[in-house]
Amino acid sequence: xSVDAEAGRLRTEADEPGWEVDPDDDWGVAVIATVGRQLxxxxxxxxxxxxxFAKAIGYGEDLVYKIEAGKRIPRQEYLDKADEVLxxxxxxxxxxxxxxxxxxxxxxxxxxxxxxxxxEIGVYVCSSVPGLLQTPEHARALLESWLPAxxxxxxxxxxxxxxxxxxxxxxxxxxxxxxxxxxxTLHRNVGGTMVxxxxxxxxxxxxxxxxxxxxxxxxxxxxxPGMSGRIELLKFExxxxxxRSDGAFNGRPVSDLRELxxxxxxxxxxxxxxxxPGESLALIERLLGET
Numbered sequence: 001x002s003v004d005a006e007a008g009r010l011r012t013e014a015d016e017p018g019w020e021v022d023p024d025d026d027w028g029v030a031v032i033a034t035v036g037r038q039l040x041x042x043x044x045x046x047x048x049x050x051x052x053f054a055k056a057i058g059y060g061e062d063l064v065y066k067i068e069a070g071k072r073i074p075r076q077e078y079l080d081k082a083d084e085v086l087x088x089x090x091x092x093x094x095x096x097x098x099x100x101x102x103x104x105x106x107x108x109x110x111x112x113x114x115x116x117x118x119x120e121i122g123v124y125v126c127s128s129v130p131g132l133l134q135t136p137e138h139a140r141a142l143l144e145s146w147l148p149a150x151x152x153x154x155x156x157x158x159x160x161x162x163x164x165x166x167x168x169x170x171x172x173x174x175x176x177x178x179x180x181x182x183x184x185t186l187h188r189n190v191g192g193t194m195v196x197x198x199x200x201x202x203x204x205x206x207x208x209x210x211x212x213x214x215x216x217x218x219x220x221x222x223x224x225p226g227m228s229g230r231i232e233l234l235k236f237e238x239x240x241x242x243x244r245s246d247g248a249f250n251g252r253p254v255s256d257l258r259e260l261x262x263x264x265x266x267x268x269x270x271x272x273x274x275x276x277p278g279e280s281l282a283l284i285e286r287l288l289g290e291t
Contacts, residue, residue: 020153021073028102033070035095040068042086057081073103104161112165114242120235121168124180124226124270129199131162133179133206133214138199139163141191174211180226180267180274183219186287193291200288207281215274216283224273225266233260233267 021032043053050068054061059078066072074082076096083092102109115121115132123130128142139162143155150158168175190196207214217224229246243263244253254260275283 021071022106025102025106028073028106029070031098031102032073035074035099036068036070036072038095039074039082039092042082042088042092043068046086048086053082053085056085074099075103076100104157104164112161114234115165115168116171117236118175118234119237120176120178120233122178122231122233122267122271124231124267125185126182126226126229128185129181129203130179132166132168132177133181133203134162135195135198135202136163137191137195138202141195169206169209174209176211176213177209178213178215178271180215180217180270182217183283186216186284197288197291200284200291203284204281204288207277207284213277214280215271215277216280217270217274218283221273224270226270231263231267231270233263 021029023029043050048056050061050064054064057064057078058081063072063078067074067078076093076099079096079099080093082088083090086092104112121132123132129138131139134142136159140155140159143150143158168177186200190199203214206212217226225247228248229251231243231245233241233243235241240255241260242253242255243260244251245263245266248254248262248266249259254263274280
């Protein structure tokens with residue numbers, strides 16, 4: 001391989017294996033700074049300079065500098081290669097257990113943490129398919145439409161974070177999940193024909209899970225309490241709950257019983273007006289057949 005080709009490979013790979021650290025995420029900054037410092041100390045202990053180390057692990061020098069300075073979040077494959085080159089006997093690879101806890105944006109981590117504890121989750125979304133139901137391709141197409149545009153690495157980070165939340169379907173015992181989505185969102189051409197087909201297939205798959213209730217609000221429905229925005233309700237094993245609605249309490253999360261009753265009343269009314277689960281799945285099957 002020529003020098004120019006090798007340099008091009010390193011530049012390309014340097015763009016891929018890490019994410020920028022959110023400076024407002026204090027815990028994430030601390031974890032990544034510690035991991036970066038340990039990597040630098042181990043590299044120096046074996047007498048390797050950055051150019052030599054970067055070439056040995058197959059990534060660009062700029063990425064190595066950023067990770068060691070705590071400015072970039074390394075991915076698992078980077079840590080595994082570094083462990084091998086540095087002869088760390090698994091100690092560098094083991095740092096992934098800390099890194100993976102902060103690799104997604106703090107807001108997403110906080111939401112995923114609550115979802116992981118909830119025994120019941122109810123979601124109504126008026127403008128898109130709920131994140132817990134999206135395929136990676138659908139999520140990517142949606143995020144690509146946002147302005148200002150995300151950088152390629154931030155886009156992939158957000159897609160990965162959204163998909164990671166879907167580990168909720170693997171929980172045992174499984175939580176009770178209820179979704180209501182607007183029929184209008186199913187007609188929107190997000191990502192093209194194949195992406196739409198895959199999304200419909202995913203909705204049908206999840207909608208048939210025994211712990212999932214999936215409903216569609218038909219296009220010809222009467223006005224309902226969800227028209228001002230999304231509603232989310234999470235209930236926990238100890239009897240507590242938290243909810244949020246775009247159209248109530250300034251969109252902030254609430255746990256006060258009086259405020260929760262308002263959100264529950266609105267969500268219950270929405271579910272009552274939506275198509276029953278069987279009719280909802282039949283509608284999605286029809287749309288799949290027409291796509």
